[in-house]
Each structure stands twice: as structure tokens, then as C-alpha cells.
Amino acid sequence: MTTTEPQTAPDETPDSAEAGNWTVGLRNKFFGTYPPEKLLPGRQPAYLSSWIYVFGVLTIAALVFIIISGLVLSFEGPSWYHTSSVGLFTNSVHFWSVQLFFVFMVVHLWGKFWMAAWRGHRALTWMTGVVAFLMSIGTAFTGYLVQTNFDSQWISFEAKDGLNAVGIGAWFNVTNLGQTLLIHVCLLPLVLGVIVVGHILLVRKHGIVPPIDVEVPAPAADPTDPATTEVKS
Amino acid sequence: MSRHPDADVVSRPWTGKTRRYDIVKEGVIAILVVGVLALALSALFSSPDDPVLTFQGWAKSAPANFYTTTVQELAGTSESAGYGPPYNTASDGLTAGPLNMQKLMGVRIPVDTAQDFVITPLQTQQQPAAVSAAVTAWNAATPDQQSAWATALDDALTAADGDPSKVPNGNYGPVPTLAAGLLAMGQSGAYDGIFMAQSPQAPGGPGFYNLDYTKQILFLGDGSYLDDAATAANLQGNTWGMMNETGSYPGQAWLWLYSFWYQISPFNNEESAPFGSNADAWIFYLMMILSLALLLVPFIPGLRSIPKWIPIHRLVWRDYYRSQHAGAKE
Numbered sequence: 397m398t399t400t401e402p403q404t405a406p407d408e409t410p411d412s413a414e415a416g417n418w419t420v421g422l423r424n425k426f427f428g429t430y431p432p433e434k435l436l437p438g439r440q441p442a443y444l445s446s447w448i449y450v451f452g453v454l455t456i457a458a459l460v461f462i463i464i465s466g467l468v469l470s471f472e473g474p475s476w477y478h479t480s481s482v483g484l485f486t487n488s489v490h491f492w493s494v495q496l497f498f499v500f501m502v503v504h505l506w507g508k509f510w511m512a513a514w515r516g517h518r519a520l521t522w523m524t525g526v527v528a529f530l531m532s533i534g535t536a537f538t539g540y541l542v543q544t545n546f547d548s549q550w551i552s553f554e555a556k557d558g559l560n561a562v563g564i565g566a567w568f569n570v571t572n573l574g575q576t577l578l579i580h581v582c583l584l585p586l587v588l589g590v591i592v593v594g595h596i597l598l599v600r601k602h603g604i605v606p607p608i609d610v611e612v613p614a615p616a617a618d619p620t621d622p623a624t625t626e627v628k629s
Numbered sequence: 630m631s632r633h634p635d636a637d638v639v640s641r642p643w644t645g646k647t648r649r650y651d652i653v654k655e656g657v658i659a660i661l662v663v664g665v666l667a668l669a670l671s672a673l674f675s676s677p678d679d680p681v682l683t684f685q686g687w688a689k690s691a692p693a694n695f696y697t698t699t700v701q702e703l704a705g706t707s708e709s710a711g712y713g714p715p716y717n718t719a720s721d722g723l724t725a726g727p728l729n730m731q732k733l734m735g736v737r738i739p740v741d742t743a744q745d746f747v748i749t750p751l752q753t754q755q756q757p758a759a760v761s762a763a764v765t766a767w768n769a770a771t772p773d774q775q776s777a778w779a780t781a782l783d784d785a786l787t788a789a790d791g792d793p794s795k796v797p798n799g800n801y802g803p804v805p806t807l808a809a810g811l812l813a814m815g816q817s818g819a820y821d822g823i824f825m826a827q828s829p830q831a832p833g834g835p836g837f838y839n840l841d842y843t844k845q846i847l848f849l850g851d852g853s854y855l856d857d858a859a860t861a862a863n864l865q866g867n868t869w870g871m872m873n874e875t876g877s878y879p880g881q882a883w884l885w886l887y888s889f890w891y892q893i894s895p896f897n898n899e900e901s902a903p904f905g906s907n908a909d910a911w912i913f914y915l916m917m918i919l920s921l922a923l924l925l926v927p928f929i930p931g932l933r934s935i936p937k938w939i940p941i942h943r944l945v946w947r948d949y950y951r952s953q954h955a956g957a958k959e
Contacts, residue, residue, distance in 0.1 A: 436653065442646035443949035450659070453652075457659040461667050478678060487678070488671035491878075496666060498883050511945055512936040514927035516639030526924045533883055540881060546679040547875050550859045552842075553850040554866060561723040561909035563730030566715035566737040571847070574840030606639050607946040608937055611953055 435600055444604050448511075451504035452599075458497035459592065463585065465490035470581045474544050474573075494536055505529060513605045521602060524595040531588045538580035541570055552576075677878045679862070684824065684845075687854040688815025695815055697783075697791045698852040699808040702742040704779035709742050709847040716740040716847070723910040724903070731910070738843055743775070745827075746848045747811055753823045753835055760810035763803030770802065778802030824848075866891050887916050 414420045468486050469477065477483035505525065514522040540551050552570045559565035569575055638644075688695045701707035705719065713720035715737045722731030751764050767775060782801040789795035793805075814820040824845055826836055849855045864870040871888040874880030890896050890912045898905040926932055936942055943950060 439647040440650035441643040442648045443946050445948045446945045448945050453656055453659045457663040488676035489667050491676040492670040493667045495879055510936045510941040519927040522927055523924055546681055550864055553846050558909045558913050562913045563734035566734035571843040572841040607949050608942050
């Protein structure tokens with residue numbers, strides 16, 4: 397008779413049996429860092445009480461509409477919106493979503509600056525946010541280049557000088573529609589998407605930054621615990 | 630209950646008061662609100678889409694400029710002909726101090742303005758006998774002879790304020806016929822089709838697929854047609870054009886800081902060395918440094934303390950500070 401029970405060698409404990417298992421290691425690392433209550437918490441610190449906190453999620457919401465309208469535009473091709481009313485409306489949704497995206501993102505960025513949101517090992521969260529901001533500027537710029545209208549003719553003519561002046565133009569040719577189109581719809585959204593997901597995971601990992609000069613109710617007194625000792629600012 | 634200020638608490642899981650918070654509901658509401666906003670703005674204002682400029686439009690509306698620019702391409706005096714890397718070696722390009730990345734990267738997108746913009750398109754189409762003869766004469770001449778003919782006509786056009794009808798007779802060789810032939814092609818619309826369909830695989834011959842418009846944009850920009858249209862649309866760099874859009878639409882407002890440097894001295898004077906004449910390079914590097922500073926704010930002493938010195942955070946966390954104040958009074 398056969399058995400389906402997992403078998404371990406006589407000299408193996410369950411832990412030692414999984415040592416060196418990359419899959420188990422990755423699983424333990426991820427779910428150790430992000431238990432469900434941390435990924436999708438039902439409660440937040442009481443100091444999270446301001447409209448400024450809304451702009452991060454508004455930025456992501458605008459990004460959702462940019463991606464959806466961009467996917468529709470990419471299926472129909474870069475010239476579709478010149479001749480189709482549905483295409484023009486889709487292009488308009490893409491255009492206005494980008495405008496909203498930047499308004500929300502800039503307010504979010506300024507909010508985080510004035511909150512000094514990089515405190516408490518959150519520097520990487522700030523940096524991924526800044527990289528996302530800079531990548532967004534590049535993605536929007538390539539979007540303006542692939543409009544295939546007068547504006548894109550002028551922007552590519554002007555922008556080439558700045559990029560050529562520092563040697564980038566030799567590799568990223570803004571007058572090459574094929575290159576800029578692929579970068580706009582493929583490379584930059586992919587990289588931006590990865591950075592945004594990383595940014596959100598970092599926010600969930602470290603939590604929302606507490607107020608400057610925060611005071612918290614002292615935990616059970618433990619003079620040896622550095623968390624209960626006063627730290628000079 | 631005792632309270633204590635604790636800078637270290639910012640790096641630990643929060644142990645103070647909490648409140649109910651529904652992230653998923655917040656996200657769904659945000660998507661609905663932004664969706665309504667985006668759809669409403671689209672329905673109300675649509676989006677900009679000014680038609681492209683064409684070579685036919687240029688040749689018809691400004692024939693003298695089209696003719697003169699063609700001569701400049703043959704003489705090697707147009708902006709593109711003298712650009713330098715990545716298109717040619719006519720100049721070294723822009724520098725920022727000792728740094729010349731433009732030259733260092735070399736000629737990766739070779740452009741021969743006389744051949745690519747003028748001679749090849751003329752050869753691609755059956756031409757009147759005089760134009761065919763002019764092309765043959767041009768091809769048979771030495772580079773020095775070609776340059777002498779084209780430069781003589783270019784100088785004569787400059788003296789005549791760009792009006793071909795006022796140019797006196799001279800030793801211009803086949804250049805006037807070549808320029809007139811290209812102008813005729815431009816006005817008929819044939820030039821748009823032939824120039825756009827050049828083969829990337831076999832330069833000089835007709836092609837099929839072409840997604841690279843480098844040569845077309847360069848030639849279009851060498852004349853006044855594109856520049857005049859941009860001026861009329863308020864898109865010039867010295868009037869914040871980088872962040873403007875055609876019509877009354879918002880443009881790339883997020884480029885305001887990049888655009889700002891082009892409005893002020895010494896960058897706004899192209900004649901002033903070393904900054905004005907190399908403004909494109911200096912401003913790009915300046916923006917890279919500022920972007921790096923923004924990225925590294927958490928590590929830059931002074932900069933990272935600004936939020937503490939200017940207490941805007943008191944507005945963000947006013948409920949928290951109020952409750953702390955009330956708690957301290959108890």
C-alpha cells in the first residue's frame with residue numbers, strides 16, 4: 397500500500413528539510429514581511445487624519461485610467477484618434493487622466509516633503525516615489541512625441557537639441573517615431589509599474605510616517621527598551 | 630498615562646491610538662471620482678490635435694523659404710548641415726566646461742543634407758529634362774565645385790533677403806535648377822510621399838516601412854515654416870513653450886522648472902559664451918543635479934530639516950497635535 401504522507405529522512409527535521417529551498421525561502425520572506433493584516437490593514441494610526449493622504453491613492457486611480465485608455469489607444473494605433481470620434485474621446489481620457497495624475501502626484505509629493513516622510517527607515521519609500529515621478533515625466537514626454545500631429549513635430553524638433561547636447565540623443569532619438577512609440581507604450585509603463593508597486597509595498601511595510609516630534613503613549617515600562625527612552629531630536 | 634517624545638518610534642510599528650480605516654473602499658471611491666473627472670473633462674474639452682505640417686504646405690505658402698533652405702542644404706549652411714553629432718561631423722556640438730558628451734557619442738544617426746534632402750528625392754522621381762541634367766551635373770562635379778556653386782547662390786540669396794527673384798546672374802552651376810526642381814516636387818505633394826518612403830535598408834532608394842522621421846523633421850525645421858507655426862502657437866522655448874500645448878490646453882506643466890532656466894540670464898542669450906551658447910547642455914546637467922538632490926533629500930543635511938523648520942506639518946497633523954496638547958493639560 398502506498399502513502400501520500402510527506403516523508404522526511406530519519407535525520408531531518410521539517411525545518412532542515414526545507415533549508416536551501418528557494419521557493420520556501422521566498423514565501424517565508426514575503427509573507428513574513430507582509431502578513432495579510434499588514435498588506436490590507438483594517439486600522440491605521442489615529443494621526444492619519446488629513447485630506448493630504450488621499451492624493452496618493454488618487455494618483456494611482458488616475459494611473460488606472462491612463463493605462464486603460466492607453467491600452468485602447470495602443471490596440472487601435474497612434475493615428476486612430478485623428479479620424480475617429482471614439483478615438484478622439486479615448487485620447488481625451490488619456491490626456492486628461494495624465495493631467496490629473498500629475499496634479500495628484502505633485503500634491504502627494506509636496507505633502508510627503510512637508511511631512512518629512514522619509515523618517516524612520518523610509519528613505520527608500522521617498523526615493524522610489526521620486527523615481528516614479530521622474531519616470532512619469534519621461535513617459536508623458538514620449539506620449540507628447542507620439543501624438544503624430546503638429547505638436548509632436550515641434551516637440552521632437554526642439555527636444556532633440558537638449559538630448560543631443562548631452563549625448564543621449566545619439567541613443568534615444570526623439571524624431572524616430574518607432575523608437576519613441578515603443579518606449580512609450582512598453583518600456584516606460586513597465587518600469588513605472590514595477591516602481592509604483594515597489595513604492596506601495598514599501599509604504600505597507602513601514603506604515604504611515606508618524607508626526608514630527610511624535611509623542612506616543614509609553615508602552616509597559618521597560619527601562620532597557622530603547623523604544624521607551626527619550627531620544628533627542 | 631505618561632507620554633514621551635520619541636524620535637525612534639517613527640521606525641517602529643505604531644503602538645499608539647489607531648482608527649478604523651478602509652483602504653479598499655478608499656481606492657474604489659478614488660477610482661470612481663477620478664473616472665468621473667476624467668470623463669467629464671474629456672466630454673467638455675476634448676483634447677488637442679492640430680494637423681501636421683507638410684512639405685507641400687511649406688512649398689506652397691513660403692516658396693522662397695523652401696527654395697532658400699534647399700540651397701542651404703546643398704551649400705552645407707543650414708542648421709542641420711552644420712549640426713555636428715549625432716548627425717555629422719560639421720561641428721563638435723555643445724559643451725559644458727570640458728565635458729562634450731555630444732562629440733563623445735559620435736555620429737550615430739548619419740545625415741547628409743545635400744544627398745538625403747535634395748539629390749536622392751530628385752533622383753527617385755522622373756524629372757523634367759533640365760532637372761535631370763542638373764542632377765547629373767551635380768553628381769559629376771567635385772565636392773569643392775559643388776560647394777562653390779551652392780555657396781555662391783546661398784550668399785546671393787542672403788544679399789537678396791531670401792528672394793530668389795532678386796538674385797543676380799552668377800556662376801551657380803546646376804544649383805538653381807535643383808532648388809527649383811525640389812520646390813516643384815514640394816508644391817505638387819510628390820516630395821512628401823517620396824521623402825517619407827525612403828528605405829531604411831537601402832538608403833537612396835524607395836522603401837516601404839519607415840517609422841524614423843529624423844530627416845523629415847530636420848529639413849522641416851531648417852526652414853522658417855515650422856518655426857513660424859510654433860511662434861504663432863506660443864510654443865517657442867523662450868516663451869515657456871516647453872510646457873505649453875497648442876490651443877488653450879494645459880501642456881507639460883511639470884516641466885516648468887526645466888523651462889524656467891531658458892527664460893533667465895545667462896541661458897536665454899544664445900550669443901553669450903559659455904552658458905548661453907551651450908544652454909541646452911548646461912540646463913540638462915543642472916536639471917539632472919536638481920533631480921538627484923530631490924532623490925537624495927533624506928540624506929542632505931539642511932534640506933531634510935526644512936519641514937521641521939517650516940511647520941506646515943502642523944496643518945497636516947493638526948488633530949494629532951491638538952489631542953496631544955489637550956492630553957498634556959489634563
